[in-house]
Amino acid sequence: MQPISARFSDISAVSDASFIPAQLRDEIAMLDGILYDVLKECEGDRVLIPLARLRQAAHELYLQSAEGADPDPILNELRELDPTTAHKVARALTLHCQLLNLAEDRQRVRSLRAQGRDGRIVEDAIESGIHEVIELEGSEAVEALIQRLRIHPVLTAHPTEARRRAVVDGLQRISQQLERLDAPEADDAFAVDVRRRLAEELTALWATAPFRQERPTPLDEVRRIMAVFDQTLFDLVPGVYREVERTLARRYTGATPPRTPAFLRYGSWVGGDRDGNPNVTAQVTRQAVEQQTEQVLERLERRTRNIARLFTASDRYIKPSEQLQSQLERDQQDFPEQAAALQRTSPDQPHRHKLVYAAERLRARRQSDPRGYTGAEQMIADLDCLQRSLDDAGVPRLAYGEIQDLRWQVATFRFHLAELELRQHSSIHAAAIEELAPGYSDDAHALDRLARDGWQTTPEPTTEQTQEVLDTLRTAAQVQATHGPRACHRYIISFTRSAADLVAVRALARLAVPAEQWPDFRLDVVPLFETRRDLEHAERVLDEILQLPGERAALAERGNHLEVMVGYSDSAKDVGVFAANAVLHDIQERLANWARDNDINLTIFHGRGGSLGRGGGPLNRAIRGQAAGSVSARLKVTEQGEMIFTRYRTVESGRWHLERTTNAVLAMSTHHAEEHAARLAGRYRDDLQRMSSASESAYLELVKAPGFAEFFARVTPYEEIGQLEIGSRPAHRSKARDLESLRAIPWVFSWSQSRINLAAWYGVGTGLAVIGEEQGGIAKLREMRREWPFFAQLLENVEMGLARADMILGSKALDMGEQPQLRDRILDEWQRTEKWVLIATGKDYLLERQPFAQASQELRRTDVDALSLLQLAALDQLRNASEQDRGPWTDLVKMTIAGLSSGLQNTG
Structure with a gap:
């Protein structure tokens, strides 16, 4: 391999560059050259020399990793680098990562366009999904399936987009300039002009502050999400429906009444999610x-x-x-x-x-x-x-x-764009009930009577918190009166643990909503089960709901349609990624059976995050691994943070995401698919349970070990992430600031930044070893991976989580925790997990059979490793700096956080 330089010649660092298309290679080379020229003009050698030195050291560290590389020499050099220069080096690396992401996005769009021109049936496209259903169950079945199809993405304001809007807009303008080069009339003079404009845009980005100066308000977040609708979502939706039509009636599409209903619905939590966020008020909801x-x-x-x-x-x-x-x-x-x-x-x-x-x-x-x-x-x-x-x-x-x-x-x-959903923690409603009707908060039947018959008195709230709860419900009624019931009718209860948690909201609504509006007021209360304990008790809670006359009547008014939300983030933080996936798969199967037995039309709402530790990974693969009967032509799922801007950056990328999602939903909604999924779950249920229990035990032994919270805060940039002005929500749900109150997003975000990525894999090795070390166990693991899409997708996500981690750099981060026993425990499980994932998948190294993913990762590795080295050095300086000297080092750490977010292509 050629040496790495400040000219960003990263393609030379890719072990097999043949998987990088020539057009992408040329575009990266051009952007690299222009970025180098801009840095030379703006900063000169005072930035380019340390940048080149750092990148070369990072590259050599990677090449020596199999031999036990030592990062201390370059870390010592970086500790001597003044923070101002180091900050500029981090900015240069960050900008390069952003340009690589942009170029790869464009290549993805080019590939999709080329496939469309070829006229082939593309894997994962809507057409292939429809043909799959027809082959299994006939053309009439696919027509019926499409008529009841409903795909419902819900956009949230979860703060995982580390870039400020000005940077996103600047990168969009660069993409538009690159698009000009694809035009047939782009001659040499035209190309020179584009290069000039690219240099101008890159100079503007270099001169732009990378972070917001203040935390965004909820209404700022509303405007950010509205931009996504305006720039891509509004325009891409007809194309998705057209693709279904083209497949159903190829010769007559556009010349006959369409057979495709508008099966897409969009929801939003932006301006409605007040769980732990005091900045979201009734007034904010109304303005949203x-x-x-x-x-x-x-x-x-x-x-x-x-x-x-x-x-x-x-x-x-x-x-x-x-x-x-x-x-x-x-x-x-x-x-x-x-x-x-x-x-x-x-x-x-x-x-x-x-x-x-x-x-x-x-x-x-x-x-x-x-x-x-x-x-x-x-x-x-x-x-x-x-x-x-x-x-x-x-x-x-x-x-x-x-x-x-x-x-x-x-x-x-419709006329509301997205159905705005409200969310609040169950404890807030319980406190409001205790204030207004003491002794009722745990009595579901008494609360049901209040909701059904009304309150005999009109108690006045004595706290601002309870007043806000009532104002929120009153606002929902006003919104419905003006914009219709669909505009704002769902109320999600975080940490639902009993039927009383649900009916409390309906009782409070009966008090808040004026009597003349109550008959027309629609309120769909959605339980959200998040922790392991709550997920396992979900059926009991739903059974309790069916015993309440008022709730049963409300359900009947909705045609026995019930929505239940399951949380991937907090469950994984609660018991680890393996056990969380196992319990989520099990509860979804049980919920589907419960719904069938009780004649309920169930929609499971998947609270998935963008990262692998929070239910992330390819959505279409995840859908194909769902439990039997849990899809049934309906999918509702959250889309969060950077995943929104990644999936919907362009009309083409957004349409492809929705096509792949539709493909998987159709494929998993046939009788054949449901029966097959049920057979596989039955065959491997006991094995999964044994692995899950062992994995959970290993995970809990770690996170409940004495001093673990302090250790976590030292080995990751957790505190600095909390200082980033990237979202209106606090990092903690309460003022306790302990691990229990810490939200799942900063938990996952922090581990990924440290290059340990613990949330994506810890405990998996221990779990796999339970089966693998038995007689014939390796063959059993490989059979499970081969036959069971759920298990295959779980291993694939864990493998990707391991590939994004780095043992050398992660070990140095663990050293900062100054607790050798915790450090050694993590490193042991890390090695154990990588070993057993490779055994279970039959691979010699991570991403062996995913050459495109491997090439994409290697393309960024030098920059990402360089940023990690800068972050390690800066954290070390920050931990030992006096209060008055902390500012520059804090800024440097925050800059590396943004850079690693771009380079690793995920945050929380």
């Missing part, structure tokens, strides 16, 4: 809904007007239906000025007129004008009338082209 509503109405109006401009069909050739003519007469009366203008400019285009009037009604709705649409259903009815008129007139392609795309957008986003 208003912002969402304003945005979607503006986008729908713009889209409708754009279609109208292109719609020039004349009534000389395309006669409008009588129903459409009748509607136009009403429209003309409501909008006389617009009617006069249309009569002057396009008197013979009634179908265009209808679209213009639809846009006017959207504008009127935005302005609270009574002429506006009363709701999305009214606009859908107008579009249906327009489509029927065009179809009857003999131009179905005009009916089911752009107008159908608009109709799908209205049906998907």
Whole structure:
């Protein structure tokens, strides 16, 4: 391999560069060169020389890792480097990692486009999923499946996006400049101009402060999420539906009434999730809904007007239906000025007129004008009338082209964009009940009577906390009265442990919501089971709910539809990743059986994080590993932090993510798939339980060891992560600031930063060894991996977690804990886990059969290892600095945190 230099020639460090496409290789080389020139212009050798020295040392450390490399020499050098220069070196490494991510994203899009041009059935695409169902159960089965299909991503404000918005926008502009080079007319002069613009954008990024100066407010987070809807989600949705249509009716797509319903729904916790976040108030929730509503109405109006401009069909050739003519007469009366203008400019285009009037009604709705649409259903009815008129007139392609795309957008986003969901901790409601009705907080039947019959008195809250609970429920009723029930009707209860935790919310709502609004108020209370104990008791809680007359009646009003949320993050933090996955798989199977036995239409809401330690990994693979009956054509899942911006960075990447998700949901919803999953779970249940118990014991022995909390704080940049202004939520749910109150995100984030990545693998080796060390055990593990998608996906995620860790650098971080017994215990389990994962997968080294993932990781390794070395040196200096000298070292650690987040491509 060639030596590494400040010119970022990282491709030379990849063991097999053949897996890096030539176009990606060329693009990286160009960006590398421009970044080097920018750094030379802005900083000169005072940054480039230490940068080159650090990268070379990191590269050599990796090459020597098998021989027991020693990082101390370079760490000693870095301790002597002044923090200002070190900060600039970290910024340069961070920016390079961001450019690598951008280039790989673009290559992914190019590959998807190429596959589409080839006309092949691409693995994991919607088309392959539909064909899979047809082969197993026939074409009628797939039609029925699609009619009941529902995919419901929920975007959250969980703070795992370490970059500030200005940096994200700058990288987007760089991507747009690179896109110009793909144009056919891009000659040499054009390329020179693009390079000039790229240099300008990179200089601007270099001059941009990498972090926010203050923590974002919840409404800042709302605006950030709204940008995702505006830039990609709104536009990509019709393409997903079109892909289903293309597969179902290849010859007639766009020329017949579509068979694909709007099966996508979006939810949001941004502005509604108040669990441990005092910054989210009733007023914030109200403003969040208003912002969402304003945005979607503006986008729908713009889209409708754009279609109208292109719609020039004349009534000389395309006669409008009588129903459409009748509607136009009403429209003309409501909008006389617009009617006069249309009569002057396009008197013979009634179908265009209808679209213009639809846009006017959207504008009127935005302005609270009574002429506006009363709701999305009214606009859908107008579009249906327009489509029927065009179809009857003999131009179905005009009916089911752009107008159908608009109709799908209205049906998907309606007039509220995303269903805003409320979330609060169960203890908050219990405290409110004790304040307002002492002695009732644990009595589910008494609370059910309050919810059903109303309160005999009207007690006044005496604390701000209880007042806020009531204000939140009152706000939900006001939102529903203005924007419809779907805008804000779900209330999620964190740490649900009894039926009383659920019915308490309904009882409080009965007190908060005015009597005249109560009959129309919709409140779907969703239990969230998070810890191991709560997950195991979930069926008991649900049985208790069915015994409450008021809850049973509310369930019947919803057509016996029940939503239950299961948490991946806190369960993994509670008992370790292996045991958490085992208990989650088991409870989902039990919940599916419970729902079937009780005639309940169940939707399991998966609270998955972006990282491997919080239920992350490829979503489509995870869906195919779900328990029997737990999917059933319905998937609801959280999408968090950096995963939102990764998956929905472009229309193409967002569409591909949704296609793969749809593919997996369809495949796992057939009778064949459910029976197969049940057989496999039954065959391996006892083995999984034995491995899970051993893994959990090993994990608990570690995290409950004396002094572990202090050890964790010393070996990771946990405190510095809490100082990053990346989210409105505190790192802890309470003021205790202990491991129990610590949220799962900073727990996982901290371990990944230290290059130990403990949350993604600890205890797995001990668990696998229980089976592997038995007679024939290795063959059993390999059989389980080969036959059982759940187990295969678990091992795949653990393997990736190990691959992102680094034994040399992680060991140095563990040394800082100054507790040799804990350090040795972690290193022993680390080696044990890697050994048994490789044995179970039949590999000689990590990522052996994933060359693309390996090449991608090696592409970043020099920068990532360099950032880790900088972080280790900075933490060492910070731990020993006086109070007045801590500032520069803290800033340097925060800079390395951002860089490692980009290089490792995950945070929490």
